[in-house]
Amino acid sequence: MQVFPYSIVAIFFIHHAVGLSFGSIFNDLKDTFSYYSSSLISEQCDKRWIPENITGLEDDLEKYLHGQDLAAEIIISALRSHLKKTYRKKPLVFTLHGWMGGGKGYTADFILKNWFLKGGRSKFVRKYFARKGYTADFILKNWFLKGGRSKFVRKYFARK
Incomplete structure (x- = not known):
């Protein structure tokens, strides 16, 4: 509303x-x-700053993401299902797997662009690009302890 x-x-x-x-x-x-x-x-937790543009994301994935039709379909389906719920106990988590250059970061950027008004520069977004050393301790020290839990219900955490 x-x-x-x-x-x-x-x-x-x-x-x-x-x-x-x-x-x-x-x-x-x-x-x-x-x-x-x-x-x-200043960025707030409302529709002006988090438009959740599912149709824009759908168009971007269809236009720019080639050879990943199944991934695009699953992402759109999961986001639509998540948006239908008025109360969400758990966050929606995507884990994108694949070879280098497969489009994982590219896809994540499209989600950010269409979900947050500021895209990847939003204060509700954290991006980590790590190959190894990505343990539960790393997440606790670098994500949760820096205010990752309390600011907003729709955060985006990207790992590559």
Whole structure:
């Protein structure tokens, strides 16, 4: 559900029309404006910053990813299924396997481009490119302990 600032302002006016002071109405409007103006500048957890553009991803994979039809079909199917759920207990995890130059990073970049407004530069994205030394300790030290758990429900963790 997308909420627009105008509807929130209207709710405040209706709520405070009972007889509260002009100061409380002004403070509520100021808080509402503060939230929306900061979310225009700084990345937030809402549809403006995380559009989850499944059709754009589908088009990009069809147009640019060659020879990986099965992978594209599975990725799109998994993302659609994940989006249908209103409450998600567990994150959706992709593990892309293949030879060097097979398109794993290329595919991950398409997912990022269509899922986050800032793509790979989003503060909700972590990318690690490692060949070995990728253990549970590495994940704990470099991912979870740096705030990877608490910021946002839809993070993206890429490993190559």
